[in-house]
Amino acid sequence: MTVNDATAATVSVEGLVQIYTVDGQDTAALSGVSLTVRSGEIVALVGPSGAGKSTLLSVLAGLTTPSAGRVQIAGHELSGKDVGRLDSVRGTDLAVLLQDVSRNLLPYLTVRQNIELGWPSRLARSIDADAILDIVGIDPKLRPQPLQAVSAASRQLTAIAATLATNPAVLLADEPTSSLTGAEVRAVTDAILRANEELGTTVIAVTHDLDVATALDARIITIRDGRIRMDARGGTTELLVREDGSIPLPDDLIRQFPAGTSVVVVPGAEPGTFVVRRATSEGPQ
Ligand SMILES: Nc1ncnc2c1ncn2[C@@H]1O[C@H](COP(=O)(O)OP(=O)(O)OP(=O)(O)O)[C@@H](O)[C@H]1O
Structure with a gap:
């Protein structure tokens, strides 16, 4: 199995808007989301209930056609209307782990069969089920067992393995640890980390759990x-520069730098980094 290329931007989203209309009432689930995810990144989408996380994932998965905006995944421009192209992207470059495991798998087949049967036949020869089950950490003794006989955590690991069978560039996961606890959660996060490390899989996961x-x-x-209110990694905030060169600040930063504040941009400690800070009355230093 080859490792995915870790240089290009894998997911690019521009100005996504999604409005649901129910009984004549409009609900704006997404109000202009722009985002770039680089190959090999792991992204957690967090936020309160009703924030729009699942809708964003569903648009990225091609399951929901957005009211407006553009989505590019692994170099493919996705238009919700182009179903044929979407299917070919989903079969190779994109995998989706739905929240309800039973929708991903067949309970009466064995763990291994669930991986084998998930493969498009054209890819079957180049994929080793045991190699994938090793990556997600399923005990070899469990592999010949019917899926319905193994634990919820092992079923979820099997579901992850099934999504990895086509070696997708991008894995979209909706609440991958919901209904699991303690060591089971860790087994799932470890599986995702190993897929990311060993296969180079880019991961975008909705989770309500900051841990x-x-x-x-x-x-x-x-x-x-x-x-998007905050886009952060390790205390830094990542912002997308618009085509006109402007940088939209998230709410949390606007509170620190209200409109009219004068800021300076100075080189950071590491090459290629810059720090934005409030200008002093003496001017930039
Ligand atoms: N199919 C739908 N039809 C109508 N409204 C919807 C639909 N799906 C979501 N919504 C509405 O869109 C908004 C965003 O919902 P969404 O499920 O994307 O949020 P979420 O952040 O995933 O929430 P949760 O964590 O509770 O799943 C909510 O107001 C929700 O009620």
Whole structure:
């Protein structure tokens, strides 16, 4: 199995808007989301209930056609109307781990069969089920067992293995640890980390659990009211420069740098880094 290229931007989203209309009432689930995820990154989408996290994941997965905006995944421009192209991207470059494990797997087949049967036949010869089950950490003794006989955590690891079978560039996961606890959560985060390290899989996971985001050492993107409010990794904030060169500040930064504040941009400690700070009355230093 080859490792995915870790140089290009894998996911690029520009001005996504999603409006649901129910009984004549409009709900803006996404209100202009722009985002770039580089190959090999692990991103955790966090935020309160109803923030728009699942809608964003669903648009990225091609399961929801957005009201407006553009999505590019692994070099493919996705248009919701181009179903054929979407299917080919989903079969190779993109895998989706749905929240309900039973929707990903067949309970009466064995763990190994669930991986083998998930492969498009054209790819079957180049994939080794045991190699994938090793990556996600499923005990060899469990592999011939019917899926319905193994624990919830092992079922979830099997679901992850099934999504990795086509060696996708991008794995989208909706609440991958929901309904698991303690060591089971760790087994799932370890599996995702190993896929990222060994296969170079880019991961975008919705989670309500900040501990999961931390365990994944993820770039944490906070969504609230359909907008990205914070995009941070290890205390830094990542901002996307617009085509006109402007940089939209998230709410949390606007509170620190209200409109009219004069700031200076100075070189940071490491090459290629810059620090933005409030200008002093004596001017930039
Ligand atoms: N299929 C739908 N039809 C109508 N409204 C929807 C639909 N899906 C989501 N919404 C609404 O869009 C908004 C965003 O929902 P979404 O499920 O994306 O949020 P979320 O952050 O994933 O929330 P949760 O953590 O509770 O799953 C909410 O107001 C929700 O009620």
